[in-house]
Amino acid sequence: MIVGYTPGRGFLHRAHPFTPFALAGAAIVWAFALPAPTGPALLAVVLAAVALAARLPGALGTALVMAAPFWVFLLLIHWGFGDTPGRALVVGSQVTAILVAFLMVVAAVHPARLVDALVARRVPFAVAYLLAATLQAVPRLRERARAILDAQRCRGLRVSGSVWNRVRAVVPLTVPLVLGALAEVDQRALALEARAAAGVRHRTPLAPPSDTTGERVLRWSMAAGAVAAVLLRVLW
Amino acid sequence: MTVRLDGVTFRYPGAPSDAIRNISAACAPGAVTLVTGRLGSGASTLLLTVAGLAPHATGGTRDGVVETLGHDPASAEGRAALAGRVGILFSTPWTQLSGMAYSVSDEVAFGPANLGWDRARIAASVTRSLALAGAAHLSARDPRTLSGGELQRVMLAAILAMEPEVLLLDEPTLELDAESADALVALLPQLAEGAALLVATTDLDRTVDVADRILLLDRGLLVADGAPADVLGAERAVVTGASTAIAEITRAAGCPPPYPLTVDAAVRRFGE
Numbered sequence: 378m379i380v381g382y383t384p385g386r387g388f389l390h391r392a393h394p395f396t397p398f399a400l401a402g403a404a405i406v407w408a409f410a411l412p413a414p415t416g417p418a419l420l421a422v423v424l425a426a427v428a429l430a431a432r433l434p435g436a437l438g439t440a441l442v443m444a445a446p447f448w449v450f451l452l453l454i455h456w457g458f459g460d461t462p463g464r465a466l467v468v469g470s471q472v473t474a475i476l477v478a479f480l481m482v483v484a485a486v487h488p489a490r491l492v493d494a495l496v497a498r499r500v501p502f503a504v505a506y507l508l509a510a511t512l513q514a515v516p517r518l519r520e521r522a523r524a525i526l527d528a529q530r531c532r533g534l535r536v537s538g539s540v541w542n543r544v545r546a547v548v549p550l551t552v553p554l555v556l557g558a559l560a561e562v563d564q565r566a567l568a569l570e571a572r573a574a575a576g577v578r579h580r581t582p583l584a585p586p587s588d589t590t591g592e593r594v595l596r597w598s599m600a601a602g603a604v605a606a607v608l609l610r611v612l613w
Numbered sequence: 614m615t616v617r618l619d620g621v622t623f624r625y626p627g628a629p630s631d632a633i634r635n636i637s638a639a640c641a642p643g644a645v646t647l648v649t650g651r652l653g654s655g656a657s658t659l660l661l662t663v664a665g666l667a668p669h670a671t672g673g674t675r676d677g678v679v680e681t682l683g684h685d686p687a688s689a690e691g692r693a694a695l696a697g698r699v700g701i702l703f704s705t706p707w708t709q710l711s712g713m714a715y716s717v718s719d720e721v722a723f724g725p726a727n728l729g730w731d732r733a734r735i736a737a738s739v740t741r742s743l744a745l746a747g748a749a750h751l752s753a754r755d756p757r758t759l760s761g762g763e764l765q766r767v768m769l770a771a772i773l774a775m776e777p778e779v780l781l782l783d784e785p786t787l788e789l790d791a792e793s794a795d796a797l798v799a800l801l802p803q804l805a806e807g808a809a810l811l812v813a814t815t816d817l818d819r820t821v822d823v824a825d826r827i828l829l830l831d832r833g834l835l836v837a838d839g840a841p842a843d844v845l846g847a848e849r850a851v852v853t854g855a856s857t858a859i860a861e862i863t864r865a866a867g868c869p870p871p872y873p874l875t876v877d878a879a880v881r882r883f884g885e
Contacts, residue, residue: 382715384715487715488712488713489713489714489715489719492713502727506713509713510712510713513712517712520757561708563671564705564708564709565708565709566670567666567670567671567701567703568703568708568709568710569711570666570670571664571699571700571703571709571772572709572711572723572724572727572771572772572775573697573724573727573728573775574711574723574724574727575692575696576692576693576696577727577729578729579729580726580727581725581726581728581729581730581732581735582726583719583722583732583735
């Protein structure tokens with residue numbers, strides 16, 4: 378599974394960092410505001426097509442894998458117990474659409490470009506860095522979890538096979554993962570301070586992202602589309 | 614003096630005792646100064662204090678006077694004035710990554726960019742510091758794919774790229790293979806020419822050859838300050854385990870102090 382920035386040259390990679398965010402934000406609104414069940418299902422399909430067109434098959438695959446348990450659970454609840462599958466289709470499509478949109482943003486937006494774009498809009502560096510770091514938190518935790526699991530396996534822990542084995546592996550994974558992450562926060566804070574990241578007055582953008590009129594129009598259009606969908610939902 | 618400590622005591626929050634106690638010392642460019650002692654002696658804390666990170670970032674209480682480039686580094690005014698002028702390299706390179714770079718050159722440029730330098734100056738500084746740290750060949754690599762030793766060299770370059778006037782290295786050879794560690798140690802005299810250099814290390818066998826001065830700490834106290842042969846060759850240093858293997862061997866062989874610190878020194882002494 379791929380969660381995190383993936384180098385590439387698709388149109389979302391080349392776009393101003395705000396554009397994928399605008400797409401994700403609008404997609405979340407549309408997922409709930411478009412008429413069900415066709416709206417959310419169609420949205421999920423369109424977003425999947427966008428992911429493929431943006432050369433982000435990894436993000437799409439990860440989103441589908443992550444959405445799969447939701448689908449199984451929803452179908453069991455809504456269909457297996459005598460209900461109609463319509464509700465499962467709606468909620469499943471909403472979850473899938475949101476996952477695809479979010480993972481596309483994470484995969485396409487380079488954290489440094491995002492920071493540069495935010496700082497250019499006068500967002501304080503600390504806030505911009507916090508946002509970019511949050512986007513990178515999941516891949517970092519996954520890398521750390523993998524290393525901890527490998528270490529525990531070397532010490533005889535069985536993490537595959539029966540459900541019981543997997544459940545028993547949770548504690549030896551979680552405790553060092555959480556404690557290690559907390560300890561690293563202190564060290565990372567010291568290191569960032571030493572690299573002049575505290576109290577930045579004017580950061581030089583290393584590769585300032587260009588923002589075209591077309592992209593600005595596109596972002597405003599998506600925002601307007603999201604507002605229109607909400608209004609239609611409320612008033613209709 | 615570039616760095617001046619006068620009666621400095623520091624205690625971490627919640628700690629039962631002081632990490633360093635009543636330390637007075639001064640440091641200027643031109644000399645490689647090693648800060649050493651047994652583990653837990655306070656060498657790393659001394660570096661954090663000079664950088665102002667203790668107590669500003671670590672919490673805790675500090676007494677005494679710390680003056681780095683004429684400023685109290687823990688004060689708000691000092692931190693603003695010293696941003697980028699005091700570089701500190703920690704022993705765990707993976708915790709020093711900015712998390713914002715997908716190439717080594719962008720990682721190294723993170724600090725200079727925070728200082729607001731123009732892009733031409735940043736590019737020149739990145740190129741120069743990567744070459745100095747022996748990491749020029751890594752410039753296009755993703756930092757997350759580097760080995761610990763490669764990453765430590767990149768992080769050294771990242772610190773050097775800010776052109777610090779005070780350079781603090783905390784166990785810089787810990788993650789390096791023998792060849793890389795020797796290369797970094799050989800670089801220390803050159804680094805000391807342009808900056809006040811303090812190196813906290815327990816790797817004395819490797820570093821003693823290039824050291825001009827030793828600050829020996831024992832449980833937070835500065836117990837000796839002087840030339841390597843005088844400080845590390847003395848009975849106290851060898852007994853406390855803060856000396857070289859050659860010194861320990863010659864003591865174990867029953868020779869009287871001062872003990873030789875290197876093979877060459879031992880050959881000179883016993884060859885007579």
